[in-house]
Amino acid sequence: xxxxxxxxxxxxxxxxxxxxxxxxxxxxxxxxxxxxxxxxxxxxxxxxxxxxxxxxxxxxxxxxxxxxxxxxxxxxxxxxxxxxxxxxxxxxxxxxxxxxxxxxxxxxxxxxxxxxxxxxxxxxxxxxxxxxxxxxxxxxxxxxxxxxxxxxxxxxxxxxxxxxxxxxxxxxxxxxxxxxxxxxxxxxxxxxxxxxxxxxxxxxxxxxxxxxxxxxxxxxxxxxxxxxxxxxxxxxxxxxxxxxxxxxxxxxxxxxxxxxxxxxxxxxxxxxxxxxxxxxxxxxxxxxxxxxxxxxxxxxxxxxxxxxxxxxxxxxxxxxxxxxxxxxxxxxxxxxxxxxxxxxxxxxxxxxxxxxxxxxxxxxxxxxxxxxxxxxxxxxxxxxxxxxxxxxxxxxxxxxxxxxxxxxxxxxxxxxxxxxxxxxxxxxxxxxxxxxxxxxxxxxxxx
Numbered sequence: 539x540x541x542x543x544x545x546x547x548x549x550x551x552x553x554x555x556x557x558x559x560x561x562x563x564x565x566x567x568x569x570x571x572x573x574x575x576x577x578x579x580x581x582x583x584x585x586x587x588x589x590x591x592x593x594x595x596x597x598x599x600x601x602x603x604x605x606x607x608x609x610x611x612x613x614x615x616x617x618x619x620x621x622x623x624x625x626x627x628x629x630x631x632x633x634x635x636x637x638x639x640x641x642x643x644x645x646x647x648x649x650x651x652x653x654x655x656x657x658x659x660x661x662x663x664x665x666x667x668x669x670x671x672x673x674x675x676x677x678x679x680x681x682x683x684x685x686x687x688x689x690x691x692x693x694x695x696x697x698x699x700x701x702x703x704x705x706x707x708x709x710x711x712x713x714x715x716x717x718x719x720x721x722x723x724x725x726x727x728x729x730x731x732x733x734x735x736x737x738x739x740x741x742x743x744x745x746x747x748x749x750x751x752x753x754x755x756x757x758x759x760x761x762x763x764x765x766x767x768x769x770x771x772x773x774x775x776x777x778x779x780x781x782x783x784x785x786x787x788x789x790x791x792x793x794x795x796x797x798x799x800x801x802x803x804x805x806x807x808x809x810x811x812x813x814x815x816x817x818x819x820x821x822x823x824x825x826x827x828x829x830x831x832x833x834x835x836x837x838x839x840x841x842x843x844x845x846x847x848x849x850x851x852x853x854x855x856x857x858x859x860x861x862x863x864x865x866x867x868x869x870x871x872x873x874x875x876x877x878x879x880x881x882x883x884x885x886x887x888x889x890x891x892x893x894x895x896x897x898x899x900x901x902x903x904x905x906x907x908x909x910x911x912x913x914x915x916x917x918x919x920x921x922x923x924x925x926x927x928x929x930x931x932x933x934x935x936x937x938x939x940x941x942x943x944x945x946x947x948x949x950x951x952x953x954x955x956x957x958x959x960x961x962x963x964x965x966x967x968x969x970x971x972x973x974x975x976x977x978x979x980x981x982x983x984x985x
Contacts, residue, residue: 541565542950543747544761545734545771547574549715549935550928551763553943555727556718561951564726567755569747571733575715578765579935581788581905583842583855585804586937587624587706589677591640592979593647594914594961599934600648601956602941603705607670609717609940610709617714620707621673622665622803622842624985627686627886629696630809634681637701637808641679650676650705657684664689665803668846670707678702692799694888702803708842711936734764737774737925744775744924759950761926766865766906768916768929775921780967781930783906785861785869789876790844791852792899797889798843798852805886806840806985813881830859831878838985839882854879869904876900907932912979917945918955918963926950927964933984 541563544551547570555566586606588599610619628634645652655662655678662685663674680686680699687693723729736748737760748754764771772779791798812834815823823831841854856879859872872878877897884890909932910916920927928946931938945959966972 539756540567541757542567542759542761543734543755543757544568544763545747546570546763546765546767546929547572547719547729548577548763548765549575549579549711549718549939550765550931550943551761552715552719552722553939554761554763554928554946555722555943557944557947558950559722559725559727561947561953563947563951566722566727567757568722568727568729569732569734569749570729571731571750574719574729575712578905578908579715580711581786581903582711582933582936583708583788583804583840583853584711584936585624585706585708585842586934587703589624589644589649589703589706591644591647594958596644596648597956597958598915598938598941598962601944602938605940605944606709606714606937609714610670613717615669616717617710618668619670619709620666620668621670621704622707622801623673624703624706624806625690625700625803626703626806626808626985627693627697627700628808629694629698631698633808634699637699638679638681641677641701645676649703652677652679654679654681655685656681657688659685662689665704665707674704677704690802692802692887692889693805694886696885706804708804709936714936734771734774739775739922742922744922757924759924759926761928761946761950762920763928765929765931765935766908768908768927772921772927775925777921777927777964779916779920779927779930779964781908781910781916782862783865783908784857785863785871785904786855786857786907786933787869787871787875787902787904788853788855789879790901791841791854791876791880793850793852794898795892796850797892798841798883798887800843800847800849802843802887804840804842805883806838807882807886808837810834810837811839811882811885813878828874831874835878835882839879839885840985841879841883841886854883856882858882865906865908869906871902871904875902912976913984915942915962916964917942918949918959918965920964
């Protein structure tokens with residue numbers, strides 16, 4: 539018998555267990571056939587930010603970052619939280635104007651103050667490298683290349699402007715998750731290596747959870763925090779959850795020449811780009827059936843330093859071809875992914891072109907971004923009494939998990955929920971007006 543059984547030991551399930559124990563509910567079992575945090579939780583940039591195009595996500599992330607800051611202080615910053623920010627860049631005047639419009643809307647929605655910079659202003663406050671306290675909130679908008687490159691001289695001279703979102707940075711997903719798990723298990727929660735294969739109902743109430751080894755645990759509360767398996771596990775309680783999974787890869791690059799500045803924020807190229815293949819390379823791609831890489835590729839190439847100031851590693855990500863599929867393992871990846879990403883990053887940081895002749899050591903891995911149509915999480919009661927969902931965290935699981943896990947734990951404990959929690963409940967789809975609004979929702983805020 540257990541008070542709560544959680545399916546999934548990713549960051550969402552672990553966060554839920556942690557918050558339950560902090561609310562005094564310690565008879566918690568987290569079940570997963572894999573080691574904690576190894577399926578998708580570490581398959582991202584491991585970044586966070588509160589710069590979103592809509593109020594619901596701003597409210598959620600504000601709370602999650604408050605929690606992250608508190609846990610960093612409590613743990614002695616065991617997970618390496620910093621506040622270096624996200625630097626969105628463009629070489630297109632029209633795109634810059636669109637960024638200005640979007641930035642003003644985000645600021646009005648509660649993302650924080652917007653500070654505008656030109657070559658005649660000097661109000662910009664640089665970010666610290668390895669800490670998070672006392673950083674500016676909101677964003678700094680650079681309306682010309684001169685003011686931007688004064689503070690970020692490593693950028694391409696193609697840039698015409700950019701936006702530095704400040705309540706943002708990165709951390710170690712593995713170390714955050716393990717700290718939360720250690721706290722939860724020290725308080726009484728337990729972790730078992732087993733796959734959930736059945737959820738029993740007694741009338742319209744959760745009664746027990748069955749596992750692949752034939753065992754079962756009686757419980758009145760079940761949490762589906764199964765990450766990419768969210769939909770399959772949802773079916774065990776009679777739900778058809780409105781989610782789909784996209785393949786997202788990342789590459790770690792050994793920057794042995796030191797071309798990616800170690801003090802840089804996360805840099806994001808907001809423009810489409812066509813890669814500069816040589817004629818020989820282009821012919822090779824045609825012969826290999828990869829003409830797609832000769833086309834104009836979408837915006838969103840991004841990267842950041844990885845590790846401390848002495849580390850030689852950087853991370854790069856770019857979903858130049860979005861693939862929606864049923865989750866399977868191992869996840870297929872493009873054998874040219876690392877080279878394509880590195881070429882894309884060189885558009886932002888020209889010094890990386892030093893690797894055009896000889897690709898450095900790279901490592902590619904991939905995970906699934908499981909998301910709803912509007913790219914908002916699912917958090918709260920769903921299905922029979924005692925059944926909850928905690929997922930659809932897309933590419934923002936690390937940054938959102940603390941707040942989403944807290945929402946689910948509060949619901950289980952019968953505690954008061956914040957008013958904005960309704961935006962993340964499954965029952966939002968019961969509202970015809972909300973469903974009708976989905977077609978008109980703007981940018982989902984993936985980056």
